[in-house]
Amino acid sequence: MQTAQHILHDTFGYPEFRGKQADIVQTLLRGDNALVLMPTGGGKSLCYQIPALMRDGVAIVVSPLIALMDDQVANLRAAGVHAAAVHSGTPPETVRQLADDIHSGSLKLLYVAPERLVSERFLKFLDNTTVSLFAIDEAHCVSQWGHDFRPEYQQLGLLAERYPHVPRIALTATADAETRADIKHYLKLENAPEFVSSFDRPNIYYQVIEKNNGKKQLLDFIQKQMHGQSGIVYCLSRRNVEEIAAFLCEHGLHALPYHAGLSLEIRQQNQHRFTHEDNVIVVATVAFGMGIDKPDVRFVAHLDMPQSIEHFYQESGRAGRDGLPAVSWLCYGMNTLLLLKERITESQASDFQKQIELQKLNAMFDVCETAACRRQLLLRHFGEQSEPCGNCDNCLHPPAKFDGTEIVQKLLSCVYRVGQRFAASYVIEVLRGKSTDWIVQNGHDKLSTFGIGDNLSDKDWRNVARQCIGLGLLNNDMHNYQALMLTEAAKPVLRGEQTVLLRPLKREKAATKVAKTDTWLRTEREERLWQALRQWRVARAKADDVPAYVIFGDKTLREVVEKLPKNQSDLREIYGMGEAKIGKFGDEILDIVAEFVSGSLNVAQSEKTVSHQHSNPRDDELLRQLTVWREMAAKRDDVSLHAVCPEESLTDLVAFTPEQMVDLNMIYGLGEVKLGKYGKEILSICAPFSGSLNDEIKYKQLFLRDLQEWVAMKAEEAELPEFQILGKPAMRALANKLPETLDDLREIHGFDDEKIAEYGEELLEMIGAFQVA
Template identity: 50%
Template sequence: MNSPSDTPSSSASDTKNAPALDVLQRVFGYGEFRTPQQSIIDCLVSGEDALVIMPTGGGKSLCYQIPALLRPGCAIVVSPLIALMQDQVEALQQLGVRAAYLNSSLSGEDAQAVERAWLGDQLDLLYVAPERLLQPRMLELLQATEPALFAIDEAHCVSQWGHDFREDYLQLSELHRRFPTVPRIALTATADTRTREEIERRLNLETAQKFYSSFDRPNICYQIALKENPRAQLLRFLQQEHPNDAGIVYCLSRKRVNETAAWLADQGFEALPYHAGLPAEERAQNQRRFLREEGVIIVATIAFGMGIDKPDVRFVAHLDLPKTVEAYYQETGRAGRDGLPANAWMVYGLQDVITLRQMLDTSQGSEEHKRREQQRLSAMLGLCEITSCRRQALLAYFDEDMPQPCGNCDACLTPVPTWDGTEAAQMALSAVYRTGQRFGVNHLIDVLRGVENDKVFQNDHHRLSTFGVGDALDTRTWRSVIRQLVARGFLTVDEARYGALRLQETAVEVLRGEIEVQLRKDPKPSASKRTTKTPLPEHVDVELWEALRDCRRELAEAQGIPPYIIFHDKTLQQICEQRPRSVDEFAAISGVGDRKCAKYAQAFLAVVEARG
């Protein structure tokens, strides 16, 4: 990290009284705000609190970074991850902004240097972990200064039953008690109504201004398929759509992470594992490589990714079903932060449903908590099983209406047909009942299809009225029927009986013929019809694009920073399209602020000139 004394300070003295739009253009290189960035910035600059729910890639950071440059004092940013702090500080320093962080990665000497810079009014933004912020010494230093504002990033961590809960976040209400006149902003990309209310209550933000942006990420194509051969399906997806792209592959267990990363490496991909069981040094090194190199795939448990600021992640793949829609939305949101085309790809199966329901049944927590989490899991399963537009269903979960289908999900691109599965559902539920609700999926399918084997004969199940009634359907179809009955809550898994299926109360309505059961016809495995091999429009000069990427990579390696901190892919794309020939033309490119123009214009202009 740059020491505070090396951090550029040219932006500090001339921004405190500048209009927000001027700072946006001059420091960050963007011509206009997105809705509702300007309103959020005005709110903080005037000294009011704000709660911001904005999708990943929506520009949340600017909402507190610009007020930090406009208000007197140093803004304190609460961030849960060391890697995120380092990433954002490096990016700000590239812009000439006086930023630093305090966390456990610093030596005592470096930490003292940061504190001296802070107390000497030489910083505009200071990133701090929540556990450090509330230490007595840190609170004393805060009392000795006048913070410009407090920004609480990843605010959903305050939700005690959320998927990213951090106990230290519960204490952050102390900031309001000790510093009642300092404006606060809490930000997250993941919050349903219940989580929003919990953030407001736990952080004392009931009177804050609320800013809720659209959750839609139109550049992401959502694709969800049934597990047939997960590795083969993943390999086909990567080879056809992302042969050289950076991406994240999520798995449920550490063992599967290790095995999948090794297997992908054997297939020729630059794949690295990431989970809490790895040595800290190896984990940090793998994350650094993912951030700083191009085309690296991280295979990870959910321990990886919160706050990852890499803009050119072209895909997020799930080999196992997430527990909640919130988790799925946040994890897939790490793709395509730059606004260019990206994929959210997932395979799931009946065993995922069974495993997650078993985990919930045996988890800690009250019965009320388990009931709510079961509801969340059911919503996730509903998203998988739906036959209409997935984006409409995803947005509806966050109380957002999308009148028309999106046209950019698998359900829209390749509609799934349905069939009247009422009779098949009745057969399956009857088989569960007549076998005593003591058996798992495979045995029930054998009974339905009339398979004569030892287990069937030992239990006298060949004498049942349901024996062989379903021989017209193959095993694959019966697995689909049972999976969908479990997903819809007509059946549940009995943990005490090693995966035995049991009837739920609602199954009675199906058995009586009181409700009709429409089931999806699972498509047979096939190659995807959609590809996003490159985020570039067809008219862009690919050779110039690659030359600009090489230039960016060399500049980044010389400074020990990720390439995207110099310029995002979107900026390089504009350079390709506009082919600037002068410094003034280069300065007009989106994402090129004053400092970056002065630092990098000549290098990139030379590349454009060399390509004619």
């Protein structure tokens, strides 16, 4: 374990193991199996990555999404670990290259999709390979009780029979009792110890409000509580995603849509911007998120109620993975509940599966409706008891309750007297004494309950009905137009044997329910260093073409501000500073801190450690003209400035001033739509300045033109979109680094082993020929 501690510190930059990590590592090092349940951001990956580096052979990691694999591989490579991913469709030549790395002992972790792993060809490959361990990530996918059921996961039990002496570890962040039982059964881990960490994410503030003009409520939340922060907004439909993203952009926010109906290129571009930039909001369906490991997401907002507590926990858990304060905000209404119930009942699933999904939906609705601590209810769902958390809206702003027994009795009685055959809207019309043609035709204007609720509004009665469903007194008959039905729990209420407490029917102002503020109160002086480090991180990430968090997370930069390291020895005491990152970035960090301590730090010039570019009259004038043009274009087209082009595009246009239309393809933040609309205008502004580029930038520009022609040719030959050959970020990185070896190519984000095997030699030859020319 002493060696494990050294790897934890020297490779990954963490001072000590957290929770049960050390016990799990020890279990795998002994050669034993394990089942690990650990919350999102709890450090599951380290539990198998460290044993993989210590045991002989290669670790095989099962992961359900290519994006998830690529993200893990990128992080490992940034830490100096040789890792790779292989999935269905990977060319045979890539597999052969990986096999050489595996047999030489250099490749320590190989990420695979489950369907690839269980193929007979891959298993035969493993039969002649030294495997250090099998790690099955997102193990809840094995269970029909789980929220992301994947039938191919159930075949992974064969690993126990075929490789009985290789330790296996199954990991998940969300699994109730039934799902855990399925994981142990299907993966043959009945005798494996369970390591169950607390599911609590104490840094997340939970806030739930009733929907009343959801778009405006969302905008108020972001502007008042989350201004300038990165976040995710989840919507139920693709149409809502598009509308909400456009709405947020109209109000000056950097919002991007993401759903399965968008082209793969647009999805990749938007995901790239979200992971690589600060202060970007992604508006998405649940198609977005599982492959995202961005630690500094400060909020996750649900504009519609999720369909289960598992979905909600996993999606909201994407906030605050760095352990710093974050917010989960949920806006819900009855319409969403009914829509989700309808989707379930009309699906092609078995009756058993439908029953499971309806139970999970009702449990989620209970979380929305509860007046008690929301975290207690969430944790109870996963079998964990806790005290009130003090960090949710109900704890910090307890809702007042009143005796609503008489009101509830009126509603329940009316539901009974109309025969439990009508939806809430009809029942409310009877209660309020509305003599509609339908009510008169049915004779319900003669009922004793007709008009007994005219003292409350439609909105108030809908609130009562929603609370009664949440309390289990009413249910919806999904086979009869969502008709309200009494439950057994309603009988003692109707008989006057049980009191019912309700929350106030008048909606509280959501603005009063705000999250706790970040406890890190920076001084004005500290703020200067904090912003300088963040600007340096963005510049370094762009130069290396990796997400900013792959450079360093906010938690690391925060410790730099607090501890002010003077030398590399001090850096080793900073959270997240492993040897590989100290070697690569240490001097730059120390330079920035030294300038800060001496009082000579200029925040506006903090990128100079990366770019070494300084402002000059030429750049200032071009930036001025581009800024004026952007403001005029935004006013003319009645859109936000960001909708014309982001700030980063202006900076890029100054640094890489385009001369031809093809040059615009490589400008940061300009997609096809913006180029089609504004490309000619941009070129006309840049034309007088393009001849004064320095030789180094001009050289890169010429290379990028050749590279784009090569990509277009390869795409035509393979009958593929160009971005599937090489994306724009990868092309930019090639021009910046001009790699000389295949190992150099591996350092470029976006180049996996498949692409290197397919195009590596040809690209190196092209780079060499260009340099000679």
